[in-house]
Amino acid sequence: MTKVDRRVLKSQEAIKKAIVELMAEKNFDDITIRDISDRADVNRGTIYLHYMDKYDLLDKIIEEHISNLRDLCHSASEMTFKEGNYVWFEYFADNHLFFSIMLNTKSAAYFRSRFLDLVVQEYKVEVDVTEGKNQGLSEEVILQFFGAAVVGAVEWWFKNEMPLPPRVMAEQTGVLLDRNF
Amino acid sequence: MTKVDRRVLKSQEAIKKAIVELMAEKNFDDITIRDISDRADVNRGTIYLHYMDKYDLLDKIIEEHISNLRDLCHSASEMTFKEGNYVWFEYFADNHLFFSIMLNTKSAAYFRSRFLDLVVQEYKVEVDVTEGKNQGLSEEVILQFFGAAVVGAVEWWFKNEMPLPPRVMAEQTGVLLDRNF
DNA sequence: TGCGATGTGTTGATTAATCAACAAACCATC
DNA sequence: GATGGTTTGTTGATTAATCAACACATCGCA
Numbered sequence: 001m002t003k004v005d006r007r008v009l010k011s012q013e014a015i016k017k018a019i020v021e022l023m024a025e026k027n028f029d030d031i032t033i034r035d036i037s038d039r040a041d042v043n044r045g046t047i048y049l050h051y052m053d054k055y056d057l058l059d060k061i062i063e064e065h066i067s068n069l070r071d072l073c074h075s076a077s078e079m080t081f082k083e084g085n086y087v088w089f090e091y092f093a094d095n096h097l098f099f100s101i102m103l104n105t106k107s108a109a110y111f112r113s114r115f116l117d118l119v120v121q122e123y124k125v126e127v128d129v130t131e132g133k134n135q136g137l138s139e140e141v142i143l144q145f146f147g148a149a150v151v152g153a154v155e156w157w158f159k160n161e162m163p164l165p166p167r168v169m170a171e172q173t174g175v176l177l178d179r180n181f
Numbered sequence: 182m183t184k185v186d187r188r189v190l191k192s193q194e195a196i197k198k199a200i201v202e203l204m205a206e207k208n209f210d211d212i213t214i215r216d217i218s219d220r221a222d223v224n225r226g227t228i229y230l231h232y233m234d235k236y237d238l239l240d241k242i243i244e245e246h247i248s249n250l251r252d253l254c255h256s257a258s259e260m261t262f263k264e265g266n267y268v269w270f271e272y273f274a275d276n277h278l279f280f281s282i283m284l285n286t287k288s289a290a291y292f293r294s295r296f297l298d299l300v301v302q303e304y305k306v307e308v309d310v311t312e313g314k315n316q317g318l319s320e321e322v323i324l325q326f327f328g329a330a331v332v333g334a335v336e337w338w339f340k341n342e343m344p345l346p347p348r349v350m351a352e353q354t355g356v357l358l359d360r361n362f
Numbered sequence: 363t364g365c366g367a368t369g370t371g372t373t374g375a376t377t378a379a380t381c382a383a384c385a386a387a388c389c390a391t392c
Numbered sequence: 393g394a395t396g397g398t399t400t401g402t403t404g405a406t407t408a409a410t411c412a413a414c415a416c417a418t419c420g421c422a
Contacts, residue, residue, distance in 0.1 A: 005379090005380065005381090006222060008409095010222065032369060033370070034368090045409080053370085186378070188379070188408095215400090225401095227378085229402075230379080
C-alpha cells in the first residue's frame, strides 16, 4: 500500500465534497460536471483523471462510506452494541450532509440497500439461534428484522434533522439491540 | 494583470491560513516552517516557492490585509462614516482570527502601526480645518487623535472577544466620527 | 428541420507541487 | 568543544493539475 500523493487526496476530497454539497441543493440529474469542478475549484479535466463520470463518482463515495462503516464495526467488535453504536453515530454526525441526502432523496434507494446489507452482514456474527432468547428463531428473519429497525431509526434521525445527539441515539438503539441479541 | 493559476492561489491560501492558526496557538518565534507546511498540508518546499521565510510570509499577509482595507475604503468613499465603517467591521469579523492575533500579541506592534498609518491616511481627505467645526485646529492633530481613537476601539473590540456585533460597532464609531469631521 | 448554446469526454503542451536528498546552520546537552 | 538532533534553504527528477482546444452529443427554441 504505497502512499498516495497529497495532491490527488486534496483533489478527490474537494470533488467529493462538491458533489455532496450540490446534491443538497438540486437534483442529481441536474448537476453537471462543470458544476462540480466549479464548486470544487478544480479543473474540469481533473475530475476525469479520477472518475469516469458523476455516477462513478457517487458510487465511489458510497463505497467509501460503506467501507469506513465496516472498518469502524470491526475495530469496535469488542464493544457492546451501546458502545459500538456510538462510534457509528459519531460517524453519521460527522458526515451528516452525505447521510441526510442519501436517506432523504428517493433517488438514493441504492445507498439504502447497500447500507442495509452492511448492517445485516455485520450483525450476523452477533446473533445466536442455537441457544438463549433467540433459540428456534430464523437467523435470517432476526437479521432482516433488526437490520431494518436500525436503518429505519437512522433514517428517521436524519429526516428529522437529528433531533437527538448521537450519543443518545447510540444508547437507545444499543439498549434495544443488546436486549434482543 | 494576467490571472493566477488556481494551484498557487490554493497553496498560498492554505499557507496563510496555517500560519495564522499557528500564531493563535503559540509564539511566532516557536513556529517552524515544517509546522506551517504540516498544517497547510503542503510540501515544505512549496512555501519557499512563494515566500522567503516566515517573516516574509507574515509581511505579505499584513500587506494584503492593509491593501484590502484600503480598497474597501475607496469603494466606500461615497458613504458616511457610519456606513463606511460597517464595511470595515464586517471585514474585521470575517478575518477575526488574524486581527485578534495582531492586536493582542505584543510582538505584532508593527501591524498596529501599519494599521494606524492607513487610518490616518484614509481620513486625511475627510478632515477640513479651513471651515466648520474644526476651523483653526491642526489637521495632523485631528488625524492622529481620531486615528488612535478608531484603532483603539478596534483593539478593545478584539481584546474583549468582539462583545458587540460589527454593525453596532460601526454605528457607534460612525456617529462619533461624523460628529467630529 | 435547423441553429445556437451548452455539456461531455479527450487531447497535448505547460506549469506547479511533490518528494527525497543534500549541505549548512543552529541548539541543547554531555 | 565535540556530539546528535532539528531546522533551514536548495537541488533535480517526477508526477499531478491546469488550461485551451477539440469533436461530438444533447437540448430548447425558432
